[in-house]
Amino acid sequence: MVTSRAYLENGRLGQGLADVRTEVGRLMSGFIANGAQPVEPAALLPAYVLIDLYGEDLRARAYTTHDPVEGELMLRPDFTVPVVQIHMANGASAARYAYAGSVWRRQEVGSKRPTEYLQAGFEVFGGNDPAADDAEVFAVLATALGDLPVMPVTGDLGLIFAAIDALDTNERRKGALRRHVWRPQRFKRLLERYSAKAPLSREREALLQSVKDGTAREIIENSGAAQGVRTIDEIAARAEILLSEKEAASLSEAAVTLVSSVLNLKSTMGTAAQELRKVAPMLGGAADQLDARAQALSDAGIDVSVLPFEASYGRTTLEYYDGFVFGFHAPDRPDLPQIAQGGRYDALTRVLGDGKGVPAVGGIIRPEAALALKGGAS
Amino acid sequence: MSVLKLGLPSKGRLQELTIDWFAERGITIERTGSGREYAGRVVGFDDIELVLLSAGEIPKELAAGRIHLGVTGQDLVHEKIPGWQDKITELTEMGFGHADLILAVPSNWLDVESIDDFDAVAAAFRAKHGYRLRIATKYHNLVREFLRGHGVADYQLVDSQGATEGTVKNLTAEAVADITSSGDTLVANHLKILPDGLILKSQATLFRSNVADWDEGIDTFGRLFHK
Numbered sequence: 001m002v003t004s005r006a007y008l009e010n011g012r013l014g015q016g017l018a019d020v021r022t023e024v025g026r027l028m029s030g031f032i033a034n035g036a037q038p039v040e041p042a043a044l045l046p047a048y049v050l051i052d053l054y055g056e057d058l059r060a061r062a063y064t065t066h067d068p069v070e071g072e073l074m075l076r077p078d079f080t081v082p083v084v085q086i087h088m089a090n091g092a093s094a095a096r097y098a099y100a101g102s103v104w105r106r107q108e109v110g111s112k113r114p115t116e117y118l119q120a121g122f123e124v125f126g127g128n129d130p131a132a133d134d135a136e137v138f139a140v141l142a143t144a145l146g147d148l149p150v151m152p153v154t155g156d157l158g159l160i161f162a163a164i165d166a167l168d169t170n171e172r173r174k175g176a177l178r179r180h181v182w183r184p185q186r187f188k189r190l191l192e193r194y195s196a197k198a199p200l201s202r203e204r205e206a207l208l209q210s211v212k213d214g215t216a217r218e219i220i221e222n223s224g225a226a227q228g229v230r231t232i233d234e235i236a237a238r239a240e241i242l243l244s245e246k247e248a249a250s251l252s253e254a255a256v257t258l259v260s261s262v263l264n265l266k267s268t269m270g271t272a273a274q275e276l277r278k279v280a281p282m283l284g285g286a287a288d289q290l291d292a293r294a295q296a297l298s299d300a301g302i303d304v305s306v307l308p309f310e311a312s313y314g315r316t317t318l319e320y321y322d323g324f325v326f327g328f329h330a331p332d333r334p335d336l337p338q339i340a341q342g343g344r345y346d347a348l349t350r351v352l353g354d355g356k357g358v359p360a361v362g363g364i365i366r367p368e369a370a371l372a373l374k375g376g377a378s
Numbered sequence: 379m380s381v382l383k384l385g386l387p388s389k390g391r392l393q394e395l396t397i398d399w400f401a402e403r404g405i406t407i408e409r410t411g412s413g414r415e416y417a418g419r420v421v422g423f424d425d426i427e428l429v430l431l432s433a434g435e436i437p438k439e440l441a442a443g444r445i446h447l448g449v450t451g452q453d454l455v456h457e458k459i460p461g462w463q464d465k466i467t468e469l470t471e472m473g474f475g476h477a478d479l480i481l482a483v484p485s486n487w488l489d490v491e492s493i494d495d496f497d498a499v500a501a502a503f504r505a506k507h508g509y510r511l512r513i514a515t516k517y518h519n520l521v522r523e524f525l526r527g528h529g530v531a532d533y534q535l536v537d538s539q540g541a542t543e544g545t546v547k548n549l550t551a552e553a554v555a556d557i558t559s560s561g562d563t564l565v566a567n568h569l570k571i572l573p574d575g576l577i578l579k580s581q582a583t584l585f586r587s588n589v590a591d592w593d594e595g596i597d598t599f600g601r602l603f604h605k
Contacts, residue, residue: 055531056534057526059518059535060519060526175501179531183531193494203488204491220488223485223486224484224486225486227484227486227568234502235488238489239489
């Protein structure tokens, strides 16, 4: 129907539209009252920035279009990236932002999910007390949701990174694991490979032997015409890595168990640190951060004794959250997406800021979904 | 008046083999007009309209229901029609037009013999060169789905509508994902197939449109294959 919009039957004129506008205005005012300045990023963004950040998979999730002069453009799939860019370009060190507008997402065939929907968001940049900022963003969004029948859930991707750091293995393996935190199946495969010695193919044995004999370069040169951007040096360098990989000690069973018990950790925010210390005593730093966040949330008026915590929460969404993550879903309305969600993405700001990052945490509410949950703009 | 539209490849070896395949089943397809005219008929079936199309167009026509039956490659249907199972049914594989969609890398990449290696090389390549490893292909959807399924990161797809095997030599890609039947072209261009890089096995297939209007065509369809 032409009058319908995401999650709402009527929302494009009359009372339906008025309700949507009122809701968006209410959310924006709430964010601004918390010290945020309004920001309005472009809806058409250069595709290369986003693709470079998220990878080719994004093409299956966002709309691309082409301009003869500006090249490939992408309809804003979320606000985070352009807001970070605006913040970085502005040279500001600490700031709070509020925004509202449409985002566009391609959906899988047969999906009932909307391809265009509103987001209203609140972001905190450059704070020097991460726990307090995490708690503030969570509390601001929780307040904005008011008495809607939503269930919160929290997580912390920092735990996975801490567990990887603590592994007794080489930096290269840790790097590979970090890179695949957001792709659980490959992450698991890496762990398996690092913990068991799989037999090598005859060709691989021969290559590794040639590295030992110092004849690897020669063998690579004789294996086919050299072509392409990847040089023989690069191939030879990786052959050496493969040899050291073969000789590297396997991950112990205890180490693999540690990672999976951290990933499987479920508790409340109030007891998360304590539970983490139980399963992974060496992750004291991460546990301290959990404690500080629980305290800050408590100070912000959140009852952490009933706030669910799942260490793996947020692991399969777009790859940029790297610390605290949270969401609010509507248990009675499985047809609706999460009504609100957010998290910390310090690393993303470093990537977009050419190495100069700022601490950043934020979240969004889906105003149309919130209205649908309220009973809809009818 | 026609009640059933049959889409066939408009020319070449694929058309010849298709006509042979029907002939083996007692169905005579005749080209009409001059050899270059895209027209023909199914002998004894005045109510079947033969529609000669490029094999690449046939999936779209089936999905839109503008033809009832069509012969084309599975690769083209799977690539061009996301969620094709809802709109198109595979009736029978025809035993020719075999082609595999595969992932291939330069044959001197001795350090790469699996998708695991490929993923590791993609990470190292990006770190060294500052951009994602490029895979040249025209099968964007199938390749992306395959690599996502395998959790491969740090690659990008670059479009190549022809002479894809030459892209590595031309420095416009580091790897290719393309259709091959014998692998000869790959070998000639100093490329090797990754053993676990088989993305899709494809052959010429008779497809049925689920979207087309079958009210009148269903009887003719029955007569065509069961007479």
